[in-house]
Amino acid sequence: MPELPDVEVMKRQVDATALGRRVARVHVLVPTLLKGTTAQALGQHLKGRSFQHTHRHGKFLFLHAEDDGWLLMHFGMSGSLAFGTWGNEPPDYTCLNVAFEDDTNLAYVAPRKLGRLGWTADPKQFAEASSLGPDAAGISLHALRDSATGRKGNVKSWLMNQAALAGIGNIYSDEILFQAGIHPASAMTKIDDRALERIHKTMQEVIGAAIKAKAEPAKMPKHFLLPNRKEHAACPKCNGALHRMQQSGRTAYYCPACQHKL
DNA sequence: CTCCATGTTTAGAA
DNA sequence: CTTCTAAACATGGA
Numbered sequence: 001m002p003e004l005p006d007v008e009v010m011k012r013q014v015d016a017t018a019l020g021r022r023v024a025r026v027h028v029l030v031p032t033l034l035k036g037t038t039a040q041a042l043g044q045h046l047k048g049r050s051f052q053h054t055h056r057h058g059k060f061l062f063l064h065a066e067d068d069g070w071l072l073m074h075f076g077m078s079g080s081l082a083f084g085t086w087g088n089e090p091p092d093y094t095c096l097n098v099a100f101e102d103d104t105n106l107a108y109v110a111p112r113k114l115g116r117l118g119w120t121a122d123p124k125q126f127a128e129a130s131s132l133g134p135d136a137a138g139i140s141l142h143a144l145r146d147s148a149t150g151r152k153g154n155v156k157s158w159l160m161n162q163a164a165l166a167g168i169g170n171i172y173s174d175e176i177l178f179q180a181g182i183h184p185a186s187a188m189t190k191i192d193d194r195a196l197e198r199i200h201k202t203m204q205e206v207i208g209a210a211i212k213a214k215a216e217p218a219k220m221p222k223h224f225l226l227p228n229r230k231e232h233a234a235c236p237k238c239n240g241a242l243h244r245m246q247q248s249g250r251t252a253y254y255c256p257a258c259q260h261k262l
Numbered sequence: 263c264t265c266c267a268t269g270t271t272t273a274g275a276a
Numbered sequence: 277c278t279t280c281t282a283a284a285c286a287t288g289g290a
Binding site: 006059074076078079112115162169170171172250251 | 266
């Protein structure tokens with residue numbers, strides 16, 4: 001789930017639910033997810049404060065505690081957020097539960113505990129220290145060109161490299177390249193300006209449509225690869241057979257008829 | 263039981 | 277220094 005569109009949907013979920021409520025208790029159920037902080041420190045920062053606003057950079061979500069710093073979350077492979085009223089029984093696989101004074105809760109849920117929770121004084125500073133590239137949503141063509149310049153290797157690994165471009169992972173790099181008609185194994189040295197413009201345009205379209213669909217595959221546009229991303233499925237554009245290949249340690253899906261190697 | 267999975271980090275090789 | 281690969285991390289689901 002959690003690539004840029006998924007995290008953006010969760011950000012909006014937080015904006016619509018958890019903001020402005022005073023924190024009563026903080027319960028860390030899986031301390032191994034804490035990086036650079038402790039359950040005690042987190043509790044001290046949050047208790048008695050409320051979240052004022054949120055910020056997203058790539059796959060990271062930041063929640064600003066009033067007159068203090070930011071709670072940061074990374075969702076790994078399986079993380080998500082839940083908001084609700086559940087007393088002392090948070091949802092299954094809850095790793096962090098923030099209970100508000102009005103008995104509502106915000107829970108960070110992750111069945112496969114590969115995510116990360118932390119604290120930072122400033123998201124910008126954190127992004128820099130973590131070598132995060134520019135956020136993929138709304139990036140200018142100029143900035144995207146800067147990101148691509150001098151890159152070696154194939155186009156898919158460039159898109160997934162968080163230091164080059166923050167927010168795109170395996171699923172959405174496949175989707176962007178599918179919509180752009182570019183084969184995932186194309187060498188970066190072959191990506192000319194026309195191809196880059198096409199990637200830029202489709203990247204914004206894909207991100208926008210995915211967010212609009214609440215990042216739910218079933219609600220994605222008909223011509224999206226994402227819901228058909230499995231072996232022996234038919235290409236949603238030409239109805240031919242989709243192929244899969246191992247690339248950069250991940251499984252890439254693509255249509256050999258619609259996507260051309262540059 | 264085996265294999266696979268949306269992510270990142272790390273070690274070692276090229 | 278850059279890039280690539282495999283493995284590790286944790287654990288559910290097919």
